[in-house]
Amino acid sequence: MTDLSCTYLGLKLKSPIIAGSSGFTDSVKKLQQLEQQGVGAVVLKSVFEEEITHEYDKALRDEVGNTGREEFLDYLDVRIRQENLGKYLQLIKDAKEKLSIPVIASINCKSAYEWMSFADEIQRAGADALELNIFVLPSSLHRASEENEKIYFEIVKQVKKRISIPIVLKISYYFSNLGQFVFDLSHSGIKGLVLFNRFYSPDFNIDTLEVTPSNVLSYPGEISMPLRWISMLSGRLNCDLSASTGVADGKAVVKLLLAGADTVQVASALYRHGIGFVGIMHNELREWMEQHGFETITDFKGKLSQTSYADPGVFERVQFMKYFSDKETNS
Numbered sequence: 018m019t020d021l022s023c024t025y026l027g028l029k030l031k032s033p034i035i036a037g038s039s040g041f042t043d044s045v046k047k048l049q050q051l052e053q054q055g056v057g058a059v060v061l062k063s064v065f066e067e068e069i070t071h072e073y074d075k076a077l078r079d080e081v082g083n084t085g086r087e088e089f090l091d092y093l094d095v096r097i098r099q100e101n102l103g104k105y106l107q108l109i110k111d112a113k114e115k116l117s118i119p120v121i122a123s124i125n126c127k128s129a130y131e132w133m134s135f136a137d138e139i140q141r142a143g144a145d146a147l148e149l150n151i152f153v154l155p156s157s158l159h160r161a162s163e164e165n166e167k168i169y170f171e172i173v174k175q176v177k178k179r180i181s182i183p184i185v186l187k188i189s190y191y192f193s194n195l196g197q198f199v200f201d202l203s204h205s206g207i208k209g210l211v212l213f214n215r216f217y218s219p220d221f222n223i224d225t226l227e228v229t230p231s232n233v234l235s236y237p238g239e240i241s242m243p244l245r246w247i248s249m250l251s252g253r254l255n256c257d258l259s260a261s262t263g264v265a266d267g268k269a270v271v272k273l274l275l276a277g278a279d280t281v282q283v284a285s286a287l288y289r290h291g292i293g294f295v296g297i298m299h300n301e302l303r304e305w306m307e308q309h310g311f312e313t314i315t316d317f318k319g320k321l322s323q324t325s326y327a328d329p330g331v332f333e334r335v336q337f338m339k340y341f342s343d344k345e346t347n348s
């Protein structure tokens with residue numbers, strides 16, 4: 018009998034498969050369905066800094082028009098923020114009441130200002146942990162990488178002052194020295210890192226000459242980034258690791274656990290196949306464990322990490338070798 022239980026952020030989970038933050042984690046009904054399919058925890062849809070600002074702008078247009086009543090604008094700003102947050106806090110409370118698995122709240126942020134006071138309210142609402150999805154696009158031609166990176170540490174420092182529940186950072190791989198940056202973050206007081214977030218990217222419509230959204234959902238090959246980095250970082254950091262991006266099926270879960278991930282998050286697969294697919298992923302994981310004689314997750318977690326694998330150099334290999342180029346030209 019296989020046992021899928023594991024520990025993440027000091028929380029006991031009955032499965033390492035987590036429902037990552039997405040539209041599938043924004044209502045209690047969907048969260049309950051995910052729990053029925055066996056997920057170990059849920060990460061709620063993020064509260065976005067931009068989302069709040071956008072609603073504010075819209076409401077300004079709708080309600081104020083051209084009246085020019087400055088004091089009303091200030092009042093409206095506070096009210097809209099409270100309404101948005103109020104709904105989010107209610108989701109946390111309802112989820113905690115109806116679910117028995119851990120509920121991780123999520124804030125999508127890029128600064129250490131506006132939203133900071135939300136963090137303690139989220140803790141008071143009963144969230145088991147807080148995942149911070151931080152991204153500062155390194156697009157400035159005049160800002161040094163250290164300045165961008167400093168924002169991450171500043172956010173952790175400020176949030177840590179306010180809450181005692183575990184803090185998790187969900188980050189991208191756009192850093193000039195990813196290994197050291199992640200190592201330093203893991204010593205900043207956080208309990209976990211999600212590697213990696215995935216972004217909305219622009220595409221071009223060459224008929225209408227417009228910029229359009231592209232690849233909202235990941236494809237299975239995208240697992241290669243978290244797979245490489247989790248393999249190379251697991252066992253070397255001072256926090257847990259959760260994998261995200263390209264988790265298309267149960268086999269992908271197996272791979273990321275072999276790399277050393279403590280948990281594995283799923284989002285696009287839910288959009289592609291529905292919530293019931295999580296049950297299929299669990300079956301695939303169990304079947305694989307049975308075939309290989311593994312009874313618990315710890316029996317095989319990290320078996321293919323760089324620190325455990327017999328040929329650690331394979332993870333550092335980045336250039337295509339002669340072998341592959343010859344094969345391609347000969348075929």
Ligand SMILES: Cc1cc2nc3c(=O)[nH]c(=O)nc-3n(C[C@H](O)[C@H](O)[C@H](O)COP(=O)(O)O)c2cc1C
Pocket residue numbers: 037038039040062063064123125150187213214215233234235236261262263264282283284285286288
């Ligand atoms: C439609 C959609 C909405 C998402 N919303 C959020 C969000 O609110 N907060 C967040 O941190 N990540 C969000 N994500 C990112 C996912 O949690 C996940 O990190 C990313 O999609 C990569 O995982 P996947 O390959 O399983 O999709 C969203 C992803 C999708 C596809």
